[in-house]
Amino acid sequence: xxxxxxxxxxxxxxxxxxxxxxxxxxxxxxxxxxxxxxxxxxxxxxxxxxxxxxxxxxxxxxxxxxxxxxxxxxxxxxxxxxxxxxxxxxxxxxxxxxxxxxxxxxxxxxxxxxxxxxxxxxxxxxxxxxxxxxxxxxxxxxxxxxxxxxxxxxxxxxxxxxxxxxxxxxxxxxxxxxxxxxxxxxxxxxxxxxxxxxxxxxxxxxxxxxxxxxxxxxxxxxxxxxxxxxxxxxxxxxxxxxxxxxxxxxxxxxxxxxxxxxxxxxxxxxxxxxxxxxxxxxxxxxxxxxxxxxxxxxxxxxxxxxxxxxxxxxxxxxxxxxxxxxxxxxxxx
Amino acid sequence: xxxxxxxxxxxxxxxxxxxxxxxxxxxxxxxxxxxxxxxxxxxxxxxxxxxxxxxxxxxxxxxxxxxxxxxxxxxxxxxxxxxxxxxxxxxxxxxxxxxxxxxxxxxxxxx
Numbered sequence: 149x150x151x152x153x154x155x156x157x158x159x160x161x162x163x164x165x166x167x168x169x170x171x172x173x174x175x176x177x178x179x180x181x182x183x184x185x186x187x188x189x190x191x192x193x194x195x196x197x198x199x200x201x202x203x204x205x206x207x208x209x210x211x212x213x214x215x216x217x218x219x220x221x222x223x224x225x226x227x228x229x230x231x232x233x234x235x236x237x238x239x240x241x242x243x244x245x246x247x248x249x250x251x252x253x254x255x256x257x258x259x260x261x262x263x264x265x266x267x268x269x270x271x272x273x274x275x276x277x278x279x280x281x282x283x284x285x286x287x288x289x290x291x292x293x294x295x296x297x298x299x300x301x302x303x304x305x306x307x308x309x310x311x312x313x314x315x316x317x318x319x320x321x322x323x324x325x326x327x328x329x330x331x332x333x334x335x336x337x338x339x340x341x342x343x344x345x346x347x348x349x350x351x352x353x354x355x356x357x358x359x360x361x362x363x364x365x366x367x368x369x370x371x372x373x374x375x376x377x378x379x380x381x382x383x384x385x386x387x388x389x390x391x392x393x394x395x396x397x398x399x400x401x402x403x404x405x406x407x408x409x410x411x412x413x414x415x416x417x418x419x420x421x422x423x424x425x426x427x428x429x430x431x432x433x434x435x436x437x438x439x440x441x442x443x444x445x446x447x448x449x450x451x452x453x454x455x456x457x458x459x460x461x462x463x464x465x466x467x468x469x470x471x472x473x474x475x476x477x478x479x480x481x
Numbered sequence: 482x483x484x485x486x487x488x489x490x491x492x493x494x495x496x497x498x499x500x501x502x503x504x505x506x507x508x509x510x511x512x513x514x515x516x517x518x519x520x521x522x523x524x525x526x527x528x529x530x531x532x533x534x535x536x537x538x539x540x541x542x543x544x545x546x547x548x549x550x551x552x553x554x555x556x557x558x559x560x561x562x563x564x565x566x567x568x569x570x571x572x573x574x575x576x577x578x579x580x581x582x583x584x585x586x587x588x589x590x591x592x
Contacts, residue, residue: 152565177504178578179505179506180500185496185498186499186501188529192525213551
């Protein structure tokens with residue numbers, strides 16, 4: 149079945165179980181008449197008895213119709229809704245009975261312009277979890293608190309990073325935090341698997357390093373790059389190696405400043421609309437290399453569209469010191 | 482607002498309709514209403530070419546298989562939970578875009 153979704157101030161979309169389509173009204177100067185049961189020449193040929201007159205009724209006519217075009221699901225709103233009230237842990241001052249700014253699956257289905265599968269997939273991508281029937285995102289600080297418990301335990305137990313036992317974590321940390329939160333952080337930052345009937349997690353090195361970088365970067369406007377890299381490597385769990393490419397879409401290095409600096413720039417904080425996204429990127433930096441801009445426009449690519457195609461459409465290229473750079477097509481205010 | 486669309490019930494496949502596409506407008510004769518009036522006669526030649534006779538004009542058309550089929554929706558129920566039902570699919574259209582030719586009856590030559 150199909151569903152049309154959208155609030156009064158949004159353009160309507162049509163959703164199947166797993167796809168989203170933009171809806172547009174198409175006008176034609178021709179007249180379109182619909183005839184139920186009208187037979188084509190082949191159908192009449194096949195039926196020799198039909199030499200008589202068949203009375204057919206025209207059911208209706210129209211000058212316009214709805215055209216559907218597959219589009220990216222509009223999921224930015226999902227994160228925005230769940231960030232209205234991030235979960236801070238059981239000790240927080242949170243009013244447990246208030247359901248304001250809390251969303252069930254049904255709520256999200258009626259507010260988000262995307263198909264059900266696309267919504268459920270995105271909930272997984274952003275590490276949302278269901279608490280008392282409502283979808284919640286954990287506050288970043290609470291996530292770091294939980295992660296810290298787990299990484300310290302891994303360290304003190306000398307578990308290999310790719311074989312962290314669920315049961316032992318729940319036993320050891322269950323007195324500090326709710327068990328479902330401990331399991332949730334393991335699921336968010338690791339890959340669950342079963343070995344000889346026991347559940348283990350292979351910890352996601354890149355994701356953990358990335359989260360710790362965010363924790364460090366969010367406290368200042370920008371950092372001296374080499375100082376940051378040193379502190380960052382020291383802050384990650386034993387056995388993990390930090391790399392700048394782990395920070396794609398999260399932070400940007402300014403190679404033109406002396407000394408080089410790094411600052412937080414999260415792709416999920418940028419506009420969803422293509423033109424607005426490019427405008428905001430060019431406001432932040434006038435000229436971009438393809439390598440630098442790609443993590444910030446990758447998610448705009450439609451099915452079978454490349455980053456190169458987007459750059460051709462929304463940017464203008466030029467050479468700067470022998471390197472190809474992209475800037476805005478028009479002046480940015 | 483999430484109006485839902487569903488199959489119009491009934492067993493088996495959806496009804497198949499045909500689209501008749503005409504260039505320009507159709508006007509009722511003698512300023513009556515379109516509803517209930519006869520549009521004209523549809524014929525097919527032996528080669529399968531659709532021919533439409535409207536009033537005293539004849540139009541030749543062609544059968545087009547639609548690259549993007551249409552779904553016909555019928556709205557049921559009012560706000561706030563309007564509902565659209567898919568009534569039929571249209572995969573074929575009869576396109577008439579040539580100029581209508583007037584049918585002139587044979588005038589015998591004066592002897």
